[in-house]
Amino acid sequence: MPFRKFGLGAAILKAIQKAGYTRPTPVQAAAIPKVMLGNDVIAIAQTGTGKTAAFVLPMLHRLANPERQGQPRRIRALILAPTRELAAQIMENIRIYGQSLPIRVAAIYGGVDEASQIKVLYKGVHIVVATPGRLIDLIGRRTVDFSMLEMLVLDEADRMLHMGFLPDIVTIAAALPKRRQTLMFSATFPKEVESLARRFLYQPKMVQIGKRSNPADTVEQCVYEVPAHLKGAMLLELLRQPGFDRVLVFTRMKDGADRLTQFLKAARVNATKLHSSRSQEQRLLALQDFKDGKSQVLVATDIVARGIDIEGVTHVVNYDFPVNPEDYVHRIGRTGRAEAQGEAISFVPKQDLNLLGILELFIARRLPKKRLKGFDYHAPIPPYKPGEAAPRRDWRKRTRQIEARKKTGPAPEDPRKKRRGTRG
Ligand code: AMP
Numbered sequence: 001m002p003f004r005k006f007g008l009g010a011a012i013l014k015a016i017q018k019a020g021y022t023r024p025t026p027v028q029a030a031a032i033p034k035v036m037l038g039n040d041v042i043a044i045a046q047t048g049t050g051k052t053a054a055f056v057l058p059m060l061h062r063l064a065n066p067e068r069q070g071q072p073r074r075i076r077a078l079i080l081a082p083t084r085e086l087a088a089q090i091m092e093n094i095r096i097y098g099q100s101l102p103i104r105v106a107a108i109y110g111g112v113d114e115a116s117q118i119k120v121l122y123k124g125v126h127i128v129v130a131t132p133g134r135l136i137d138l139i140g141r142r143t144v145d146f147s148m149l150e151m152l153v154l155d156e157a158d159r160m161l162h163m164g165f166l167p168d169i170v171t172i173a174a175a176l177p178k179r180r181q182t183l184m185f186s187a188t189f190p191k192e193v194e195s196l197a198r199r200f201l202y203q204p205k206m207v208q209i210g211k212r213s214n215p216a217d218t219v220e221q222c223v224y225e226v227p228a229h230l231k232g233a234m235l236l237e238l239l240r241q242p243g244f245d246r247v248l249v250f251t252r253m254k255d256g257a258d259r260l261t262q263f264l265k266a267a268r269v270n271a272t273k274l275h276s277s278r279s280q281e282q283r284l285l286a287l288q289d290f291k292d293g294k295s296q297v298l299v300a301t302d303i304v305a306r307g308i309d310i311e312g313v314t315h316v317v318n319y320d321f322p323v324n325p326e327d328y329v330h331r332i333g334r335t336g337r338a339e340a341q342g343e344a345i346s347f348v349p350k351q352d353l354n355l356l357g358i359l360e361l362f363i364a365r366r367l368p369k370k371r372l373k374g375f376d377y378h379a380p381i382p383p384y385k386p387g388e389a390a391p392r393r394d395w396r397k398r399t400r401q402i403e404a405r406k407k408t409g410p411a412p413e414d415p416r417k418k419r420r421g422t423r424g
Helices: 008-019 027-038 051-064 085-099 114-123 132-140 157-162 166-174 189-198 227-239 254-266 281-293 325-332 352-362 394-409 415-421
Strands: 039-044 077-080 103-110 127-130 151-154 181-186 207-208 219-225 245-249 271-274 297-298 315-318 344-350
Touching: 008 051, 008 085, 027 039, 027 051, 027 181, 027 207, 051 077, 051 085, 051 151, 051 181, 077 325, 085 103, 085 281, 103 114, 103 132, 114 227, 127 132, 127 151, 132 166, 151 157, 151 189, 157 166, 157 181, 157 189, 157 325, 166 189, 181 189, 219 352, 227 315, 227 344, 254 271, 254 297, 271 281, 281 297, 315 325, 315 394, 325 344, 344 352
Parallel strands: 039 181, 039 207, 077 127, 077 151, 103 127, 151 181, 219 344, 245 297, 245 315, 271 297, 315 344
Antiparallel strands: none
């Protein structure tokens, strides 16, 4: 089905053509007609399937339609997204698709100067793309007026719930008119998302692309069973192989991302990092360098990398195996976007084998195991060379021991010690 069959305005069709889209993706083909009819819609679509355009295109059509125009420059649509990066990216897409429309858009998120955002709102915008936290602040200070709002979009709903945004979403929804069109997009459809939909959507139409919770089909997946202390060396080895041109590497923690980036830089790999302790400017710069190909590797944590769209990511590497299977789906969705091919590689040290089992149950398939010579469990332990750094202490094990001790109380005294004590 070509785009023109949706009944979108000429300016929007022209922008789509300019963006190089020849036909709608499945989620667009399924969702756009339903949204155009004014229905509330829940769309369960894997990441990278073109879901942003699935809600932005009909939104622009609605806002550009003169018959429906309210007072000029009043907020008529609100899009809530979990992260600043995603909000910035959605705004970018709106600008691309609506380039010849007189529609103004503002992004409202934390980490940047509030005053400039308030100024933009004061001048008047039609669409607000926001993260819940900062928007709540502005609602509390009565700097936003949603009385003319017609459309609400909850993007990456499952992620927003995971990040604990439910109370914020409830507060924001209370500040919006009850008569509105609400759309909800989510990569997965757990019970919490279902109940969110029941709460905020009216007789929604459901659109589901592919199987629930299944990672994008275009992504080739595999795991390497590798001892934890060899993960860094193994990553370097992989990065030397041909084809590893734009590699997104995930770590669990921010300090892990810092350490790994440092390690890669020391090995002369062009690497940059993206996590929530970095300033907004640093985050945008890191993303831009990666998009422009200046950095071969972007090391990221889950929260910030969720939903971001980077063209041509050749590989996603789960350096730290994700604890949450849904994070796995999102991580690997960063490659193989919009019909491109991609590869997702996961490092699985012995202590994470149980997580691999849980993931395989979740995605209902076994992941093929690969081996790289010298980097698997079965490889002989290299002999100790004098002058080498001593192996690092396993502080996690020590912390676990201390925590266990706290729960069970002090260890019982050794009866043999007592006996010795009485004797001597
Ligand atoms: P999204 O899932 O919205 O983040 O989109 C993923 C990528 O797909 C983005 O880079 C879009 O520019 C691209 N895209 C969206 N719709 C289409 C389409 N109909 N044809 C080709 N690429 C598309």
